[in-house]
Amino acid sequence: MPNCKELIPLILCTACLHPEPKERDQLLHILFNLIKRPDDEQRQMILTGCVAFARHVGATRVEAELLPQCWEQITHKYPERRLLVAESCGALAPYLPKEIRSSLVLSMLQQMLTEDKADMVREAVVRSLGIIMGYIDDPDKYTQGFELMLMALGDPSERVISAIHQVFVPAFAAWTTELGSLQSQLIPTLLSRIEKLLREGEHRLDEHKLHIYLSALQSLIPALFAVVIQNAPFTNIAKLHGEVLPIEVTRFPRPASPLQDVATIIGSREQLAVLLQLYDYQLEHEGTTGWESLLWVVNQLLPQLIEIVGRINVASTTCVHEFSRFFWRLCRTFGKIFTNTKVKPQFQEILRLSEENIDATVGNGILTKATVPIYATGVLTCYNQEEDRKLLIGFLEDVMTTLSLSHAPLDSLKASFVELGANPAYHELLLTVLWYGVVHTSALVRCTAARMFEQILRGMSEALIDKRVAPALVTLSSDPEFSVRIATIPAFGTIMETVTQKELLERVKMQLASFLEDPQYQDQHSLQMEIIKTFGRVGPNAEPRFRDEFVLPHLHNLALGNNTQTVESKRQDIAMQLFEAYSALSCCFISEDLMVTHFMPGLRCLRTDMEHLSPEHEVILSSMIKECEQKVENKMVQEPQGSMSIAASLVSEDTKTKFLNKMGQLTTSGAMLANVFQRKK
Template identity: 90%
Template sequence: MAAPAAGSGPGGSSAVGGGVPGGVVGLSASSSSVNPFLSDSEEEEAEEEEEEEDDDEEDNEEQEDVSPSNPRSGSLHVPRSLPEEPPLHAGPRLTTGEPGRLGLDAVAAQLLRDQLLLTALELHTELLETGRELPRLRDYFSNPGNFERPAAGPAPSIPNPSTGGQLNRAGSVSTLDSLDFARYSDDGNRDTDERVTVLEFELRKANETIQALRVNLTLAAENEIPLQERKNYKSSPEIQEPIKPLEKRALNFLVNEYLLKNNYKLTSITFSDETDDQDFELWDDVGLNIPKPPDLLQIYRNYGNHQSVTKASADVAVGVRDDDLEPLPTGEKTTELQALEQSPIVQKLEDTIVKCSNEKAALLDQIQKLERELENLKAKSASEFVPAPQPLPNRLHSQASEESDHYIDIQTSDIKPEKAEEIPSKQTETEVDSHFSHDFPPSPDLTKISKKSIPFAAPSKAGVKFDQPNRKLSPAFLQALLSFCRMSADSRLGSEVSRISDSENGVLLMLGRCLPHIVPNVLLAKREELIPLILCTACLHPEPKERDQLLHILFNLIKRPDDEQRQMILTGCVAFARHVGPTRVEAELLPQCWEQISHKYPERRLLVAESCGDLAPYLPKEIRSSLVLSMLQQMLMEDKADMVREAVIKSLGIIMGYIDDPDKYQQGFELLLTALGDPSERVVSATHQVFLPAYAAWTMELGNLQCHLIPTLLTKIEKLLREGEHGLDEHKLHMYLSALQSLIPSLFAIVLQNSPFTRKVKLQGETQPIEVTRFPRPVSPLQDVATIIGSREQLAALLQLYDHQLEHEGTTGWESLLWVVNQLLPQLIEIVGRINVASTACVHEFSRFFWRLCRTFGKIFTNTKVKPQFQEILRLSEENIDSAAGNGVLTKATVPIYATGVLTCYNQEEDRKLLVGFLEDVMTMLSLSHAPLDSLKASFVELGTNPAYHELLLTVLWYGVVHTSALVRCTAARMFELLVKGVNETLVAQRVVPALITLSSDPEISVRIATIPAFGTIMETVTQRELLERVKMQLASFLEDPQYQDQHSLQTEIIRTFGRVGPNAEPRFRDEFVLPHLHKLALVNNQQSVDSKRLDIATYLFEAYSALSCCYNIYFQQFTDF
């Protein structure tokens, strides 16, 4: 027995042929599929070649018989049995001189017969490496049918796996590697079924991948040719076959590869952007089992070495040998045979003649009809649009379209070109064919030539005559002769060039055919130059499908259009809409927008959002309130780009200006709330500038501004305040309050429009011009009261009557203004009283709201309607000092909002006096009632942001400095701390420091202590040396005067002030003054006998040193003293 073969499969026999020596067929381990001398790329190429052969074999198998007799047609796939060996290789072949040597083909056949597949594979691999490939092994291993595992149990002809059974075809080279390594590893004695299971899994995954690729490849290869291309190929049979998707992808790959190799990087980038559906990094993306061709340079160089197959037609003559001719019958038999054979032909020719005559009569009638219509059209005005003539009958139209390349001159009057000139073309050709058919059948080549366009002999423009030669050449010969002219009519472009249209309609048709081919070849940066051409063609083209294609090109003209390019496209869309009307806009433009609504590029979605607004005036009203509104709502909810949502908001505003369906009011309100709550600031800004004013104008027409929109927003604010007792959502409060603020111009406009004096307005007389500062500056033109009313002249006339009505006649019978006075203002004042005064943002928002409200409604309204309601609530009088109700309101946000929002609306002398008096009264009442000063501080902080009120605030504080009550003086001293930060140093030196020094010598120790924070703030903010020295001397007097040594409250106030201002103070002041005195205070505190006081001082010292530690490293040994 021979030794076992190294490459035998699991459970396979090691003998071959029963007695063949093992040395003949024994395969070493180095001959396995893992060859260390093969690179990865070579292995991959071998694998790709094997897969290509597999696919070719499978394609051939699909054409085999699928009858029940075919064993591969069922669900059980049995390996194809090996063909019978010829007698030459049936057994061992012994040659003279080489006894016992067996042919390799016989060895391969025996291995395959015994199912020693791995051994056969190793033999095949070694032979491939040495360049001696066996066809038997190649054919076997390239056939995937030999490795398919049956779905059910094994067929009788399949050996059991334990005795050399069939292996699954490996899905990759790595699978064979893992199998071979397992055989030689320490774990090589694993169960055979386990290895077979692994191979089955890998095979299944590989088959799934291959199947998916084949499906994709099939779908790509079966893509329908575009409509325009099919028309071109149909009309010109000489044009080359249309490019297939796979061919296009391959050419794209080669072109991109050529551009990269020759350093055309920018062109390559542009090309790859335009073909974003293809991966140029991987050739396999082109298609499955497609070998990569040579590069373009190699193809060009080898072009001349190959024979090119041309489609040029030629006349062919066929001869007959004499011995092939049979003897013809003679006499009566000949006559009878001829009569029998020619009778069907004669009958057929007669039918053809009758048919041609009928067609000729019909065509003549049609020509006369067209001539009459043309005469009628010429009688009309030249400025009117002349429609195209009636279309030809379907039968005639189909014939004309098939022979659209014929341009035979028509010697008639001005018939409408294109369709009219096709009629005599067909007629002439019919006559020529019938004339020649009586003599001899036309040659196929001549038929092909006759269908070529001959522009030299057949000009398309009627009325142009050429000299005809005095020759007797046959038409067929002349056409064959002219075919040698160097004209290119065998391509799409050649066909277009050879046809020069002589009518407007023909030009449009030509543009519709050519523009889809021109656009991809224009640079991206210059494609907007094509917009007028595309739009003009799309407007006037008679074919709906062509118009749709052109509009699709328009919206996809530029991959990521910038702002200028979008404006150009939108301008064209508006021009298109104006020209074609709402029906075609709905049917042709809106579908293009809908297709782009989810495009991956935000610039495309931005184009859709902007087009919805620009096209709104030209759409049917039902479409505006349904489809377009739904599109914008979807984009507002789903789009993640801020600029897209901003454009959506602006388009929604335009839609709100044209919508007239009251049922859409609630949907508009929900969109408004969504837009106001958008996280993007630019979206919210667009809402206030466009959407909200447009929506408010609609609510004014519906009468919902005062009865729904404003009350709903106020209700939401009240709900926020009720739910936010422990934490107010300031963002939502700002959202609702800013919306109310933007509605003030619309509210004032509706008050004017519904006033008793509206009918008295006369624009003929002279009216006083409106003061520039009469109204607050609007954030957009849509919030300008003059724009809402209609004109500044009309607004000026209304304002004059408005002021007169308020001053002399009141608000009796003025329902819209009474609603503001009796419902809106009380509700707002109640809301203000519930706001936490510590919320600086809320105070500022409500102050701005009341300021705009009072400035918009005017000074008379503010003095007579707004101020009295606030004064009634505040009740600033002597008897209310101890009143809990009065003090409660004074500590709320009502005080700062009234002071900064109402009393600052007008800046005249009496208005400033009123503001000073109010602040003095508030300071006095809060001080005498020992109430918190938060409301007064909020007023000073809000007013202190405007330098125009600094003098006024210093006047108020000086009133407190000289007040007889120590409580008021103490309050004034503490308020200086807030004012110093915003006042310039001149005022600090002239007004603040003298007042503080005065208070620092006050008889009451509490007043002197209250000045310390203000002095510290001056050290923190002022840079004048002399001023700092004065403050430093005053602080030193507090620290070194013996009368203050036991003043615990003074020491704690100084330590807290040093800790607050030390990090920001001058370094010299900090090092030479602050730190030494803190050290002294620490030493003094060690001698403190009262534990509570010593603990307080120690705590404040620790906080002060912690704050100062950010400036430099402090030696904390100072803390060891206490």
């Protein structure tokens, strides 16, 4: 039997030329069923053959003879065969009648995208959909295309989502640009979907859906920029005048695929270089008059995006991160002049940061919203010149000051620090901001600075913690204002949890010891609360020696001291905080010695408090104590292998008696007991 390379051309040639439709049908059926599970190379051979056949016979016969073969295999049990169908739909798209492309073929692909279980098939479906989008010219199919895009973006497979950003979205964007509806329909629809999602999800936002819409918007940025630059006032003079500077390598964010490269969309890198030079000149010297496509971005898109950002919950780190990435890509694509003259002023107008205007600024609540971290991390980090870094530092300092002086929540500042702190390149910059807070004349600002250190310690180098963080915290820990000293405790705790350097750990331990042992702090309720809370948080992850020699003995002392607390509300606060800490530490390995000397006595002191304050907590503590006692008891009765202590033998006898008694209660006669153990023959 000839091999596939010889057989496929033979079958196709005969199918092309045979006069009998029935015979042709049989031959094409053989072609599609020739190989049980065709691999990549074999599928490529069949597809190449199909394309050659389509070129030769024309659209009518492709529709009548090849498509039915695809339709037959759409639910085949082997994924390789369904993959061949998905790939055929894309490969044959140019050779089909246009009404069939936008009806039958589109429906086949939609069915496979919805129903096929294999990731590789759905990935091929998405790629073929991208090709189909390049050929559809029926505007009525826009809505179906949009829904297909959203459906595919919600796919559970990473490879499908990757394919949609690489192929489908750029193809769909090109088609909507052709239709003139990228700015009038596609982007506004996505924005209104996001707004609706935020309205519906005031209590619980569907973050997955938000991600789908936002990732689609992000993939449309290159197409949007291409529309703006191709519809500029200067396009009629976009010819080479003098030397054209080459495009810097870092000018645009890395595209998801060549189809998302602005140069590909424009037509060539040379043409893009010319347009970019004219674009920057126009923005800097001649303004935006008559430039409708850019005015839409400035007057409609940006204000709507900024308004949306103001409604994002600042506690949702995922949303903050995604919107930051979106603004970063938008600003980098539209360039530095656009960012400085069009984006920053709109944010600054809303944030209105100024010393004289503190009450008004905080009054509108915007400084406590996600606008702060998204502006800081999505816009102010786009460019990294000295003046850009100064602007970011100044902005964070202003936010820290304003929020502190007006006693506003610090969540927006924390979110900015967490997002920036995830990148070590910003650690020095953040420490500069914090040092400004450390030496500030207001205790409120110093307090905030102390609290912010904790946000950036994870992932920071030990050298930086040793040289910059520890000295700042030590300075604050002897601050004249008591509230500032207390605010350093969480950061000291985090150092104990994350650092390995012995000298540094000793310095921190001495500082924590002075908080616990210095007479001036003995009756400081808020300090004790902060210490216990920190111990509960860092204890389980800290170095075991620190936990054993420092945390557990001090928790025991605090629990003991709380038994004699006469102010009921303070006693309750400390007891509840101790309960949280002991619950967290009960998961750790604790030696019998420590169990007996500190852990169980601390729990018993706490139980004494809870007897009066919270009976339900007292029940939990009693069972925790019982469990600890059993652990200790079991350790004590274990002897070397081969011998059994009297206590252990008593336990065994007791267990045997209990077992026999139970069996006696369960069975009513000896016959039944015998039956239990009797195997069926």
